[in-house]
Amino acid sequence: MSSDWQPRIVGFACRWCTYAGADLAGTSRLEYPATVRLVRVPCSGRVNPSFVLRAFQRGADGVLVAGCHPGDCHYTSGNLFTRRRFSLVKRFLEYLGLEPERLRVEWISAAEGQRFAQVIREMTDDLCRLGPNRKMREEP
Amino acid sequence: MSANPLVPEVATIIDIVEETPDVRTFVLEPDAGPVFAYRPGQCAMVSVFGVGEAMISITSTWSPERPLELSVKRVGRVTAALHEAEPGHKVGVRGPYGNSFPVEEWEGKNLLFVGGGIGLAPLRALINYCLERRQSYSRVDIVYGARSPRDLCFKREIFERWPKVPGVAVHLTVDAADAQWQGAVALVPHFLERLAPSPSGTVAVTCGPPIMIRYTLATLEKLGFADEQIVTTLELKMQCGVGKCGRCNIGPRYVCLDGPVFTRAQLKELPQEY
Amino acid sequence: MSDIQARLREIARRLLTEGHVRVFIGFGPGFEANRPVPFFAADPDAADRLLLDEFCAAGLARYVLEEVREGPVGLVARGCDGLGLERLLADHRVAREQLYVVGVSCRGVVDPDRACAAAGEEVRAARVNGETVTLITPTAERSFPRSACLLDKCLRCQDPTPRIADVLLGEAIPPGERDLAHVDAVERMPSDERYRFWARQFERCLRCLACRQVCPACNCVSCSLDRPEWLERGTGLAEQFMFHFTRAYHVAGRCVACGECERACPAGIPLGLLNDKFMKDLRDLFGVAAPHRPGDVEPLGKFCPDDPEGWHEGGEGT
């Protein structure tokens, strides 16, 4: 692996919070690596676990699923379903052999631009250490 | 051309004719070399790269310099993707597949064509083939129906070209008329029964949706047509078109090789599973 | 068992004679004596061909889906069949009044291949006792441990007796705890080894869909696994992972642990290890029974305000 290798992270971001938080990180000129491609979703509850696996299949080195803090869901309870669902899915993907650092689930509000930048920095560091993901990935 | 029969030639869509709201005729020219030679009734496997392949009956009659024409109704994934295509787009095409109408055997006879909806597509190739050899055949009757006037395909031919040919009669009907429609309003089998063509020295060729075919066959029988005088085409799901994929078989016969053209007598020999 | 078999025939005959059911589903003689097959008794006389012995392996619940279309159905049900029926009832795929359930307790089904290997010759009959199984061959009658004779699915069974029987033949056996220890063994592998383990399993997958077709929880009218936008038809390793992830996740919290998927798999893929992983985490994180009892709200169809965040406590030896 060359030293300038950068991981590719696919981030599923709730439009009501994390997506705005990422905007805030940008407008606040916070520095974080350009490793994440955000997919805007109406709610973290919209994230079908297949999306996560598909991202890994098609070349993501890490996946972030991020939404509103529990209790703050625009649709009252979408993220509470997410919490249950991804508690299981994350453990299950690890059970299939995925490294824990490759999938993160985070609550990041619209005001938490700092938090967003920090999560991306942490993930990028973790993934740089792990290197490119080959697991569950399709042949190019 | 590839040695692998599953590999298509790349062709360019040079024109698209809107026949009805859901039927378009695609005019194709292979990028390398002339169009393969084909006979009326044969089919081609057309593909939209990235979507898939579909077996489509060829609507044009072959001559070395004529492009290939395929009339396609929008029904599934591949045909929908074709309908999204524009002139200049590349598609795959391979063929020709299947048997064809035994036009030589019919020389000197009266021809009765009975079509419904998109079922006129394979008949169009056959009709134009026979009309190009007008002197070889006797009286020609074309009975054609669609759900409504706007669903009638090949309007220039059914309204203008074919009726002008001597000894050719075009009989049109629709299931439901609109304000402008002056013609018959009837289902094809009923309309045919009223026209009561004579079976004497006549071959009847019918093509259309399965339900229309079923009732048309009954009508023809009532009119005195023997099973050997009735010809139809079958449509079955196909993947390879070359008799390998095990998809389109009816009993021991493969529609892609032994069909799509069958006489009613031949169909009666097959398991009723199509 | 023969006494129970006689009573089963009698009940089936009565139900068919009186027109309470249109068909009675049970087991009948198979091509090989120690492999009975699902049997559909449609008239009173056919009821006399019903049999019930230690070799009746197939799950019967799934047949109900198709058979109730034509009228009420009777069937014999072990614990696993009963849970399968509860699944179909909870999913509103069948109505309780369409079913007449003759319950029997089951102490485990003998795998004829495994038993033959243990006994060294063809096994004609068997008796499943507490911790041992007696195998009767043309030359001998000997006892072996359960694990040497029974189907894998039966070794981890927690429900010998169905809960929804209209009539129960024989004694009820109280339900036990499902043994999920086999999941721990996989969890303890380092993640790369675990990945290689599953890759090896999934590479064998023929995608014949037997696991789905026999599953009482896979009762959807149309399935995403048939749709190319969700699962491409290629059989590369990535798509195999997608297939197995999707199948297991779609029955997470709904799987009744009948073990039919694993029994049906021709490639020997330990599908139970996948289903049971979800079951274990549902139990450990959210206190869901293993398996979840159909009828209550599905564990993934609800939440508690104070649910834990399971991703912080994977606790695995990676």
Added chain:
Amino acid sequence: MRFLPATALPRWLERLRGDGATVWAPVDEDGVVVLRPWEGQPIASRYVNPLNSLKDVLLPRTETILEFEGRPTDLAVREPAPPQSQVVFGTRPCDAAAMELNDRVFLEGTFVDEGFRRRRETTTVLTVACTVAGPHCFCRAVGGSPTAPRGSDLVLHPVENGYLPEAPTSRGEKALRAASDLVEDVEHPDPREAGRTVAMPLAERIALDGLAARLRDHFEHPCWDAISRRCHSCGLCTFVCPTCYCFAVFDSLRVTRGRRQRGWDSCQFKDFLLMAGGHNPRPTRKHRVRQRFLHKLCYFPEAYGEYQCVGCGRCVAGCPVGLHLPAVVDELGEVLG
């Protein structure tokens, strides 16, 4: 007679691999014996038949037909490189015979299946004859034998501590030349004879004589309702069968690049014949089960003069509800007399 010591086997296969061929051999994977590309791992010896048959090698589960790249108006299509040569060790006589049945389908007729032909012509089949039959085996009932050379390039007859090789084809002889220094000369009676005495109880129980002709007139027989009733419409029987060959053609697309592949399909899947307009000529289990067995027992014999079954027993071992070919032949025999 030539004799190849068992201990020389890995060295021989290593040499065949050294010639650039992919060598397949049966290996034990978590208790399941599977044909796998061999890279020196222990070769399984105790198995009746591997999970996958020669079909996996010659008609792979998925095979690329073409690759394409570009935009709709400017598109390049290319065919994949031809397959590498292959050597398959450890296949059984039934599976080797199955490929001759598939030859009829893929190599005869108006069109030749190029994908199959290329693999077939570059594959050497090293069969290991059977000294015992498994409980599910019935090759003898369909004209085979535990030691038959049909479809094999080389048959290795197992004897104590090694094999007696027999090379029905020049391709097999060539493969054996790579072991010329490992082979010894021994005195031994004709090993093919051993095949006659192998006990095969299941084969004794089914009678196929004249069945094809009797089935022709019983397409609508009510027995198909009863026979098919326990079928779950999975594709297990067709996928494990070495003679079933149905395939589907499908595309995949990644932004501007894609490929067209073909892959196994099963006539038992409910959507096998579902057409875009919604018409399905075989909508029920009865239609599909009947199609499978009539194809094997009636249509194929009509076209090629033999049953489309080699008695490998995989459907017997695999079907979760005992709906396999011997059972169906038995049930048909009962109702058709």
